[in-house]
Amino acid sequence: QxxxxxxxxxxxxPSQTLSLTCTVSGGSISSGSYYWSWxxxxxxxxxxxxxRIYTSxxxxxxxxxxxxxxxxxxxxxxxxxxKLSSVTAADTAxxxxxxxxxxxxxxxxxxxxGTMVTVSS
Amino acid sequence: SYVLTQPPSVSVAPGQTARITCGGNNIGSKSxxxxxxxxxxxPVLVVYDDSDRPSGIPERFSGSNxxxxxxxxxxxxxxxxxxxxxxxxxxxxxxxxxxxGGGTKLTVL
Numbered sequence: 696q697x698x699x700x701x702x703x704x705x706x707x708x709p710s711q712t713l714s715l716t717c718t719v720s721g722g723s724i725s726s727g728s729y730y731w732s733w734x735x736x737x738x739x740x741x742x743x744x745x746x747r748i749y750t751s752x753x754x755x756x757x758x759x760x761x762x763x764x765x766x767x768x769x770x771x772x773x774x775x776x777x778k779l780s781s782v783t784a785a786d787t788a789x790x791x792x793x794x795x796x797x798x799x800x801x802x803x804x805x806x807x808x809g810t811m812v813t814v815s816s
Numbered sequence: 817s818y819v820l821t822q823p824p825s826v827s828v829a830p831g832q833t834a835r836i837t838c839g840g841n842n843i844g845s846k847s848x849x850x851x852x853x854x855x856x857x858x859p860v861l862v863v864y865d866d867s868d869r870p871s872g873i874p875e876r877f878s879g880s881n882x883x884x885x886x887x888x889x890x891x892x893x894x895x896x897x898x899x900x901x902x903x904x905x906x907x908x909x910x911x912x913x914x915x916x917g918g919g920t921k922l923t924v925l
Contacts, residue, residue: 732914741902741916741917741918741919742851742859742902742904742916742919743916744912744914744915744916747914755912755913756912757912758817758911758912759912791858791859795906795914799849799864799865800847800849800864800865800906801906801913801914802847802849802861802864802865802904802906803849803851803859803861803904804861804864804870806858806859806860807858808857808858809858
């Protein structure tokens with residue numbers, strides 16, 4: 696079955712750029728039936744959708760983060776990535792990658808295990 | 817942006833029925849999805865499209881949606897159901913289009 700796995704540094708300095716990659720296994724990221732998203736969750740708080748990418752490369756970002764976010768896809772590696780610039784302590788969170796199914800009204804049916812990112816000097 | 821409102825907490829005794837609500841303007845016109853999240857784990861989809869269950873989710877989990885309120889119902893609650901529950905909608909006319917509720921902590925007494 697399809698699995699997602701996040702990877703990247705667990706510690707990022709303030710003002711620097713957070714970079715994470717999500718590797719898709721057991722299926723192709725190029726399938727036209729899905730969007731691929733990043734979602735984050737600060738400790739003890741709720742879920743925040745960051746943005747999504749389609750296999751074509753089209754993107755959509757949360758307006759609250761849009762000026763700092765870039766999501767890209769590498770279909771040859773079956774991966775998609777997140778870059779968040781100018782980070783502050785408020786960006787400290789568990790970051791999840793997730794797949795949403797177009798035929799399920801964009802429900803997130805598969806999630807990665809999540810990766811903790813701390814912003815600190 | 818579209819706003820989803822959930823109660824912070826719900827408590828229920830084992831074997832009873834838990835109902836977790838998700839409020840939103842005319843939410844009945846949208847498809848609502850529900851996720852269960854246990855401590856230290858990623859969320860798991862338990863109900864999609866208001867009332868459908870993914871494979872492997874017990875029939876004890878059900879959903880409904882009408883008017884301004886969607887409801888996740890958990891029948892015959894077990895200790896293992898204690899978790900945070902989040903509702904979510906996708907609204908193409910909203911920015912952002914993917915929106916989560918604030919989450920509800922279900923406590924099994």
